[in-house]
Amino acid sequence: MTENINFDKYKNIKRHMGRELIDLNPIQRGGIIPVESKKAIYEYCDGYSVCDYCGGRLDKVETPPICEFLNDMSKFLNMDISRPTHGARESKFIVMHSICNEGDYVVLDENAHYTSYVAMERAKLNYAEVKNEGYPTYRINPEGYKEVIDKLEDEGKNIGLILLTHVDGDYGNLTDAKKVGKIAKDRGYPFLLNCAYSVGRMPVKGKKLNADFLACSGHKSMAASGPIGILSIRDEFADKVLRTSKTHPVKEIEMLGCTSRGAPIVSLMASFPHIVERVNHWDEEIKKTRFVVHELEEIGFNQIGIKPKEHDLIKFETPVLDEIAQKDKRRGYFFYDELKKRGIGGIRRGTTKEIKMSVYGLTWEQVEYVVDSIKEIVENC
Numbered sequence: 250m251t252e253n254i255n256f257d258k259y260k261n262i263k264r265h266m267g268r269e270l271i272d273l274n275p276i277q278r279g280g281i282i283p284v285e286s287k288k289a290i291y292e293y294c295d296g297y298s299v300c301d302y303c304g305g306r307l308d309k310v311e312t313p314p315i316c317e318f319l320n321d322m323s324k325f326l327n328m329d330i331s332r333p334t335h336g337a338r339e340s341k342f343i344v345m346h347s348i349c350n351e352g353d354y355v356v357l358d359e360n361a362h363y364t365s366y367v368a369m370e371r372a373k374l375n376y377a378e379v380k381n382e383g384y385p386t387y388r389i390n391p392e393g394y395k396e397v398i399d400k401l402e403d404e405g406k407n408i409g410l411i412l413l414t415h416v417d418g419d420y421g422n423l424t425d426a427k428k429v430g431k432i433a434k435d436r437g438y439p440f441l442l443n444c445a446y447s448v449g450r451m452p453v454k455g456k457k458l459n460a461d462f463l464a465c466s467g468h469k470s471m472a473a474s475g476p477i478g479i480l481s482i483r484d485e486f487a488d489k490v491l492r493t494s495k496t497h498p499v500k501e502i503e504m505l506g507c508t509s510r511g512a513p514i515v516s517l518m519a520s521f522p523h524i525v526e527r528v529n530h531w532d533e534e535i536k537k538t539r540f541v542v543h544e545l546e547e548i549g550f551n552q553i554g555i556k557p558k559e560h561d562l563i564k565f566e567t568p569v570l571d572e573i574a575q576k577d578k579r580r581g582y583f584f585y586d587e588l589k590k591r592g593i594g595g596i597r598r599g600t601t602k603e604i605k606m607s608v609y610g611l612t613w614e615q616v617e618y619v620v621d622s623i624k625e626i627v628e629n630c
């Protein structure tokens with residue numbers, strides 16, 4: 250039946266978005282890979298090529314230096330043991346599945362990513378939320394964790410895990426992990442920090458934040474080609490999280506033996522020096538972010554979430570774009586169109602009420618160009 254398949258679409262697959270554009274999508278900015286990683290990917294693009302010198306398990310491979318890399322990663326994150334996973338979501342699931350018992354409660358923030366909920370559901374867990382403060386900050390108050398824990402304990406519920414989204418994907422709010430970790434520790438519960446939007450962009454030292462587990466995302470924030478993540482843990486949880494199979498004693502059960510191989514792990518390794526270096530410039534990134542907020546609020550955008558910004562993901566209410574959309578014949582698409590003409594992408598097509606954007610990793614010149622372009626569009630449309 251393959252004669253009915255049109256194979257032309259598989260020839261010359263090109264990225265539709267266009268790699269030459271300045272991409273403002275917050276989920277893309279931390280995943281742009283440096284040239285040296287592109288070369289490494291080419292070397293290891295064939296199927297099982299990282300397994301040429303298999304050490305019995307992915308984290309034991311010495312050529313390429315995956316084993317050493319994971320030790321270095323643990324040092325960078327100020328944790329004890331690290332493993333590659335397919336993403337932050339899988340890291341979270343692995344912790345939940347190995348640490349909690351079916352039916353246990355996870356206490357998590359209301360700003361948590363959908364993948365936290367899906368991971369809990371897959372691990373057959375219940376949850377209780379620490380509510381955010383609502384419009385306009387949507388702030389998570391660490392003290393809220395105490396109240397939710399108290400309530401669950403009073404009701405006789407089993408709490409298996411405390412989970413915090415270090416930086417959420419809706420508002421880019423950075424929550425005080427150290428305080429939440431201290432509450433978890435004082436109450437005797439393990440603490441998982443979802444670092445999908447923090448590790449690789451900004452400095453994160455797990456133990457200093459009282460974390461027992463860090464869930465990190467290579468493709469979102471560590472300049473890697475996806476799908477790849479890191480799970481970093483404290484020694485004391487190794488027996489549970491990294492337990493091995495009865496039938497295949499070298500293989501770790503939660504990793505199904507081995508996780509992300511090939512281009513993803515190689516790009517994460519090749520980008521490691523780059524991300525270790527770039528987190529030192531976090532203050533400068535915050536300056537750029539605050540500059541964007543300051544400039545665009547002058548033309549009628551309104552930043553929501555915590556002010557001033559402590560992370561590069563910016564969410565704006567944009568009534569001024571919405572007004573233009575009412576009269577422009579392109580309707581909501583005018584903004585996307587106009588940005589594209591100026592070589593800027595990553596703002597969702599058709600949206601004008603609210604936008605999310607990031608200028609993480611752009612030069613000051615590019616940041617100014619983005620701001621000037623948006624101002625020009627608003628003035629002239």
Ligand SMILES: Cc1ncc(COP(=O)(O)O)c(C=O)c1O
Binds near residue numbers: 361364467469477478
């Ligand atoms: C806060 C947050 N957590 C987790 C994820 C998922 O990360 P991954 O794709 O590495 O599983 C995302 C992705 O958007 C996110 O924003």
